[in-house]
Amino acid sequence: MTSIGGAEMVDWNLAVATATRLVRPGPEVSRDEARAIVAELRTHAKAAEEHVRGYTRMFGDDPAGAPHDTPVLVVDRPGWVRANVAGFRAVLSPLVDKMRERRSAMPGGAVLGAVGGKVTGVELGMLLSFLASRVLGQYETFAPPARELPTNGGGGAGRLLLVAPNIVHVERELDVQPHDFRLWVCLHEETHRTQFTAVPWLRDQLESEIQSFLAETEVDPSTLLERFREAAQSLAGGRQPEDQDEGEPRSLVEVVQTPAQREILGRLTAVMSLLEGHADYVMDGVGPSVVPSVAEIREKFQQRRAKGAGRLDQALRKLLGLDAKLRQYKDGEKFVRHVVESVGMDGFNRVWTSPNTLPTKAEIAKPADWIARVHGRTAG
Template sequence: MTSIGGVEMVDWNLAVATATRLVRPGPEVSRDEARAVVAELRRHAKSSEEHVRAFTRMAVSGGPGSDTPVLVVDRAGWIRANVAGFRQILKPLLDKVQDRRGGLPGGAVLGAVGGKVTGVELGMLLSFLASRVLGQYETFAPATRDLPGSPGGGRLLLVAPNIVHVERELDVAPHDFRLWVSLHEETHRTQFTAVPWLRDHIESEIQAFLGETDVDPATLLERVREAVQSLSGGGRPGDDGHDEDGRGAPSIIELVQTPAQREILARLTAVMSLLEGHADYVMDGVGPEVVPTVAEIREKFQKRRASGAGRLDQALRKLLGLDAKLRQYRDGERFVRAVVNQVGMDGFNRVWTSPNTLPTKAEISKPGEWVARVHRKAES
């Protein structure tokens, strides 16, 4: 793989090939059953639009990105979509690294070798994730012939084999579970289509985070070394493996960040907690009217989400920082529920006014502070 000015820093084709080769096979289904699952998921995605928009009272704008497609994909399709997304969002950082390497002796050779190594590593990561993700609102990836998207970016992915696998594992009603998952993912689509500035805001925060990345290999290696030492017990607050917030030891991803990146990540964490918690709140709020077994599904799914598949799964989640994702669902849902209880749905929807009305990381844990800041300021 080459680009103008030299070899790309990630062999994206190798990443796709590696992930596709290593990903676990999906559940056994007949051809007719597979077609029925795909058709039902498409119907649920369509019907979820009306349910979610009525419950949230969020009006979808008619601008670019408002008509995002729903794609029912297999695990390989999810991998291709996410590699395209990584390629798009990481381009500025990789260009920066490539420029730095280009001036070094043998930089082109190092780039070619490093690109293949990174491609394999990314493929291994995606192979792990591809069997776990039920659905995803894909925000940044460009449209392709195989994976269409809206003009303004965005497409909704529902991963059919994973949904079938989990509904069988939990022993829940397939029709209800598929609709329940669709409600969660449709909420994400509504968030981005009803709030035109949200996509650009998140992208700017991600690019600011990547822009602070130190591309000097020696510095990065030193940070990784410090991170490993910290995870092994040196220098952590307390002796019980938990920090001051009781969250447990941080992941390597958290520990290799610069101070500026930690500030940006705090803002991104708050936004993602809001989005994920809002989706959980909506799926359960809509659920009782359209999903008869929603209480059973939620109870079983929460137990599965919290426990993981075993010790190896939990270790990998910790290493990759995926346990932070679980906290986002929990903390964000508590924030949304508390705010709606205090000021109603319309009062909560002030959160979508501008980046300034988004909750901070501290406010996610203390919803009353967000209400005081946003509502009292608006009323004064």
């Protein structure tokens, strides 16, 4: 992978090795407890599928006839790392190819590529080790199949990951009923699986936007350095870029983007807000009927989301833009709730008709505008 003749821009094996070496161990459980937890999560995932499909009506009046072909995998923290490295490698391959072409034309580019690949591999591994202890579950949309982490073999149809040690850690930290909390988490993640299973074009739409974003990425070091310098001056001087929303903070990742990238990111943000908000709405909508302590879980979990785990955690969240993801949950849930209350669940499901019916970033903040555009009327 890192041979001088054909060096990768990212040493993916090193990224996995670094992350698995640095990731913190999960909570202590006996072997029998671990087996019981895995079995219960699988049972909850199956039950959540039925609850979510019935509640969302995304498969119409016959949710039982919908496909059941995407696997549910209960993984540990290193397993989550391996799955996500596979996904990153698949999605980022066009950008990596672009960087390889640029470096091949430089004197000593092959050597720089080998060294740079190792550096990038270590950096990615460090980032994944931070995230691996925080993610409770994930619908992995883009990863190719692997022997230890299979998909259904249907051309990237996705797989649902539940990170058992993280779920156990959070339920203990919050001091909530484990059975209820595990089902509650499964409801959220199963909603994501239902979204992509019921809306076949959604994966291709997201991939197209991501590839457009990567195509705009500047790989020239001097240009990137200049952009970092301008961003630093802007932040230090308290100046706000012209295309930034009033009062909306930017992460370091965002300030070095081109205007075209920020436009694409706006569309991606709207879609992700919809998906995350919809999952939160469904999780809370189904919750009262099947999760007795859902109110307590929601209150404690929201408090945990808001404050983070500590100063270092808060700093990293802001730097990486993870705070923006937390806003997506909140803004998206408000959008879904407003639309469902105004036009009903079937009226809301018009959002899945085509890419043209997805909400814009502005419509996420003003759902009445989406209702007017898609339904042709003002919400009552």
